[in-house]
Amino acid sequence: MFHLKKNSGMRKNNVIPGFGLSMGITITMLSLIVLLPLFSVLLTLSGTTFNDFWRVVTDEQTVATYKVSLSCAAIATTVNVVFGILLAWILTRYQFPFRRILDGLIELPFALPTAVAGISLTTLYSGKGWIGGWFDKIGIKISYTTVGIVIAMIFIGIPFVVRSIQPVLEKLDPQYEEAALALGASRSRIFFKVVFPEILPAALTGFGLAFARCIGEYGSVVFIAGNIPYKTQITPLIIMNKLEQFNYAAATSIALVMVIFAFILLFGINLLQARINKIARG
Amino acid sequence: MKEKIVKVILILLGGAFLIIMLVLPLATVLVYALRQGFETFSKAITDEYAVKALHLTLLATGITVIVNTIFGVFAAWTIAKFRFRGKQALTTLIDIPFSISPIIAGLVFILVFGRIGWAYPLLEAWDIKIVFAVPGIVLATIFVTFPFVSRELIPLMQAQGSDEEEAAALMGAGGFRIFFKVTLPHIKWGLLYGVILCTARSLGEFGAVSVVSGHLRGKTNTLPLHVEILFNEFKLTAAFSVSSILVLIAVIILILRNIVEYRVKREER
Numbered sequence: 001m002f003h004l005k006k007n008s009g010m011r012k013n014n015v016i017p018g019f020g021l022s023m024g025i026t027i028t029m030l031s032l033i034v035l036l037p038l039f040s041v042l043l044t045l046s047g048t049t050f051n052d053f054w055r056v057v058t059d060e061q062t063v064a065t066y067k068v069s070l071s072c073a074a075i076a077t078t079v080n081v082v083f084g085i086l087l088a089w090i091l092t093r094y095q096f097p098f099r100r101i102l103d104g105l106i107e108l109p110f111a112l113p114t115a116v117a118g119i120s121l122t123t124l125y126s127g128k129g130w131i132g133g134w135f136d137k138i139g140i141k142i143s144y145t146t147v148g149i150v151i152a153m154i155f156i157g158i159p160f161v162v163r164s165i166q167p168v169l170e171k172l173d174p175q176y177e178e179a180a181l182a183l184g185a186s187r188s189r190i191f192f193k194v195v196f197p198e199i200l201p202a203a204l205t206g207f208g209l210a211f212a213r214c215i216g217e218y219g220s221v222v223f224i225a226g227n228i229p230y231k232t233q234i235t236p237l238i239i240m241n242k243l244e245q246f247n248y249a250a251a252t253s254i255a256l257v258m259v260i261f262a263f264i265l266l267f268g269i270n271l272l273q274a275r276i277n278k279i280a281r282g
Numbered sequence: 283m284k285e286k287i288v289k290v291i292l293i294l295l296g297g298a299f300l301i302i303m304l305v306l307p308l309a310t311v312l313v314y315a316l317r318q319g320f321e322t323f324s325k326a327i328t329d330e331y332a333v334k335a336l337h338l339t340l341l342a343t344g345i346t347v348i349v350n351t352i353f354g355v356f357a358a359w360t361i362a363k364f365r366f367r368g369k370q371a372l373t374t375l376i377d378i379p380f381s382i383s384p385i386i387a388g389l390v391f392i393l394v395f396g397r398i399g400w401a402y403p404l405l406e407a408w409d410i411k412i413v414f415a416v417p418g419i420v421l422a423t424i425f426v427t428f429p430f431v432s433r434e435l436i437p438l439m440q441a442q443g444s445d446e447e448e449a450a451a452l453m454g455a456g457g458f459r460i461f462f463k464v465t466l467p468h469i470k471w472g473l474l475y476g477v478i479l480c481t482a483r484s485l486g487e488f489g490a491v492s493v494v495s496g497h498l499r500g501k502t503n504t505l506p507l508h509v510e511i512l513f514n515e516f517k518l519t520a521a522f523s524v525s526s527i528l529v530l531i532a533v534i535i536l537i538l539r540n541i542v543e544y545r546v547k548r549e550e551r
Contacts, residue, residue: 017457019360026357029349038378040393041386108308110482110483112528115525119510151303217489223510259382262381
């Protein structure tokens with residue numbers, strides 16, 4: 001029986017025409033647009049010795065940018081996970097006025113060009129801006145400091161976390177919560193013991209996606225960052241600076257570090273996603 | 283009673299977060315654009331360079347969406363309708379542009395077509411300019427948004443299976459006919475959804491384009507780059523006026539997206 005099924009499955013796949021053509025077009029376009037250009041990073045670096053590469057990527061100013069990028073992204077993404085869970089919760093569990101509008105708004109950071117977000121946040125949080133003005137009175141500067149970078153990163157990370165958690169919460173059967181409630185558990189206890197373990201993998205995926213985006217993000221961060229070496233310079237910015245000085249080897253070296261880091265992150269996210277799919281399938 | 287209070291507090295907290303993080307930046311753009319009156323606003327958006335930048339942005343977006351839609355459909359057809367070795371690897375490779383910083387997306391084209399690039403002698407011989415010219419801008423935009431359409435189509439086409447396509451093939455229909463008559467009607471909303479996402483990102487792409495553009499006013503400046511120049515010249519009102527065009531497009535895209543997303547959910551059932 002099993003054998004028969006498997007056989008028919010194989011036969012089925014040969015029936016639909018167009019495999020050669022579509023595979024050919026897919027591979028050709030992928031190679032020309034993504035793989036070949038990306039390969040140039042390695043090709044360019046083949047002219048550099050490892051010592052030179054290492055000197056550039058561990059240079060004091062470059063290391064400072066890693067620290068700024070990583071710490072700001074970590075703080076921003078943590079804030080996003082907390083508010084992401086909160087937003088996903090109220091959007092799936094409660095009915096209230098303007099719910100649909102709030103739900104639609106979540107995607108704004110995807111739709112709004114990053115440069116527009118960048119100049120708008122910079123102005124909003126500058127000493128003369130609506131929010132920055134209040135903080136300026138008590139002596140806190142936001143624009144052109146690391147706090148500003150964190151704000152910009154929170155902005156671009158919101159949809160990743162909310163949209164990772166929302167489908168899981170929608171599918172979560174409320175009867176477990178009801179059972180816990182009937183057994184006398186408090187609301188907060190139910191959340192942390194029943195709901196939280198269920199959404200944790202999705203929250204971690206959202207964290208990973210938002211974190212990856214924050215590390216690589218340029219447009220919305222560059223304006224508010226101020227680009228002060230050792231203080232508010234993020235890694236994509238130092239690559240840009242090296243490019244402007246026509247220092248291609250240095251730019252490419254730092255880019256390689258970022259690409260490797262992004263791949264490791266992507267690999268981790270995929271592992272996590274596979275696990276979530278397993279849970280979802282039961 | 284206590285539960286109701288918690289509910290109200292949570293909604294207010296979430297609402298406040300969204301208002302501060304999303305609504306206020308949006309409002310800032312519009313208020314600053316119009317703060318010196320409508321005349322200054324209309325002057326800024328009908329400025330020669332702004333109009334040229336808008337044209338270039340629309341051109342780059344148009345080409346990008348066409349290329350990525352063609353790729354997305356073929357890639358989704360390959361991955362969803364056939365079984366072959368290395369499918370997972372192919373899917374991962376297609377998703378690479380998602381995880382790469384836009385700056386690096388721009389950089390790789392400099393490394394191919396720029397003065398130090400390996401293709402430079404060839405371009406020199408044929409007198410073709412790619413980097414610091416329009417083709418570079420288009421290429422960088424295509425790279426950044428490469429997986430957008432395929433990523434929407436693959437799960438949708440996989441979920442729908444291939445029984446109907448097989449039936450059509452057994453009755454003697456060709457590949458293109460099967461796609462247009464059988465597959466496309468089932469995935470049209472998903473396809474439109476991918477196209478909308480791709481359009482949104484292409485219109486606003488900044489980092490990658492910034493690297494390859496060369497910033498020649500009236501020639502290689504896209505609308506987001508024009509916004510940057512105006513802002514850096516402290517022409518705040520003009521910068522926000524031009525931005526408001528992009529905000530308007532973003533809001534339209536957001537509304538379309540919500541309508542289409544609802545349709546996609548129905549398509550999945």
